[in-house]
Amino acid sequence: MLQRLSWKLMPKRERQFLLGxxxxxxxxxxxRVLSSRVAFPAAFARRNCLFIHVPKCAGSSICQAxxxxxxxxxxxxxxxxxxxxxxxxxxxxxxxxRDPLERAYSAFAYLRVHGAARRDKQAQExxxxxxxxxDFVSRWLHPENxxxxxxFVPQTxxxxxxxGGIGVDFLGRHETLVQDYRTLSTxxxxxxxxxxxNATRHRDAAPARSFCSDGTRRLVRRAYExxxxxxxxx
Numbered sequence: 116m117l118q119r120l121s122w123k124l125m126p127k128r129e130r131q132f133l134l135g136x137x138x139x140x141x142x143x144x145x146x147r148v149l150s151s152r153v154a155f156p157a158a159f160a161r162r163n164c165l166f167i168h169v170p171k172c173a174g175s176s177i178c179q180a181x182x183x184x185x186x187x188x189x190x191x192x193x194x195x196x197x198x199x200x201x202x203x204x205x206x207x208x209x210x211x212x213r214d215p216l217e218r219a220y221s222a223f224a225y226l227r228v229h230g231a232a233r234r235d236k237q238a239q240e241x242x243x244x245x246x247x248x249x250d251f252v253s254r255w256l257h258p259e260n261x262x263x264x265x266x267f268v269p270q271t272x273x274x275x276x277x278x279g280g281i282g283v284d285f286l287g288r289h290e291t292l293v294q295d296y297r298t299l300s301t302x303x304x305x306x307x308x309x310x311x312x313n314a315t316r317h318r319d320a321a322p323a324r325s326f327c328s329d330g331t332r333r334l335v336r337r338a339y340e341x342x343x344x345x346x347x348x349x
Contacts, residue, residue, distance in 0.1 A: 138262035140191055140272060147190075155199045158182035159206065162303055167192050167210035169273050170266045171222045172289050174211065177296070180309045189265055191273045192282050208282065209299060212270050213289035214348050215339035216332060219256060220323035222266035223248050238264055248323065252331045258338050270342050281345055 137145070147153060159165050162181065168174035168189050178186040192210075196203045213221075226235060227242045241264070245251035261267050276282030285302065287295035296309050324332060336343060343349075 138268075139265050140189070140262065140268055143188070143265075144190070144194055153198060155195070155202045156182075156185070156187045158185040159187070160202065162305075163206060164303060165192075165195055165203065165206040165208045167208070167273050167283060169210055169212060169270050170268070171218050171225065172211045172213045172270070173292055176310050177211065180296075180307050181303070181305065189268075189273065192275065193277050196276055196282070207284050207302065209285040209287065210274055210283050211287040211289060211292070211295070212274070212342075212346050215270070215342045215346075216327070216335045217289070217323050218270070219252070219267065219335055219339075220248050220327070223251055226266060238266065249328050249331045252327075252334050256334060256338050261338060269339055271345050274345075286346075 159182070166174075166177065166182070166186055168178065168186060170189055174189075178184055192208065195206075223242055226238045229235065229239075241255070242251065245254060256267065261269055262272070271281070274281050274283055274286075285299060287299060293309070300306060
């Protein structure tokens with residue numbers, strides 16, 4: 116309450132400046148507090164679960180299938196742990212992840228095509244500055260930039276608890292989405308189809324690793340070193 120009051124009392128210009136300097140995930144959490152939207156999602160409570168929606172890992176499809184699109188956005192696990200400890204303790208916690216290289220390319224291709232929506236307009240403008248994915252990785256996708264844009268934030272930033280470990284009970288993978296969704300459905304006691312939402316039009320059918328350069332693969336590996344290590348991607 117005191118933190119919210121402190122932010123509210125701050126002059127608007129100073130508040131916007133400080134928010135602009137924060138990592139994008141922290142910024143959206145502060146904005147949530149300022150707007151008083153601090154409540155455990157009813158859609159999660161109904162199924163006694165907690166879904167961590169990592170960007171570009173089939174999360175929109177999961178939300179539509181299980182929660183009628185009424186889930187909570189890209190909110191990290193530690194937020195729920197700290198804000199709603201009782202719900203957190205009793206909820207079945209799950210998420211889906213993806214090979215970091217494929218995820219980065221999917222975000223790049225998606226934003227170039229679909230970024231005209233107001234919330235992604237700046238991201239689209241950023242993507243269009245670069246000739247192609249190799250150029251984008253070489254000139255922008257560096258560790259110091261990842262937390263400036265929500266689609267490129269490391270996956271482990273969303274999945275770790277207050278002690279820094281992966282805190283979910285079930286970790287599905289985009290590469291085995293149908294099989295893992297079936298396993299998840301059994302655990303949740305539901306039998307609901309999985310739609311295909313937010314697919315990127317015109318993206319290459321081949322995996323990114325088959326057409327990007329060796330240098331691009333090395334740079335992505337460096338940028339997402341912790342994701343590769345903790346999520347078990349080779």
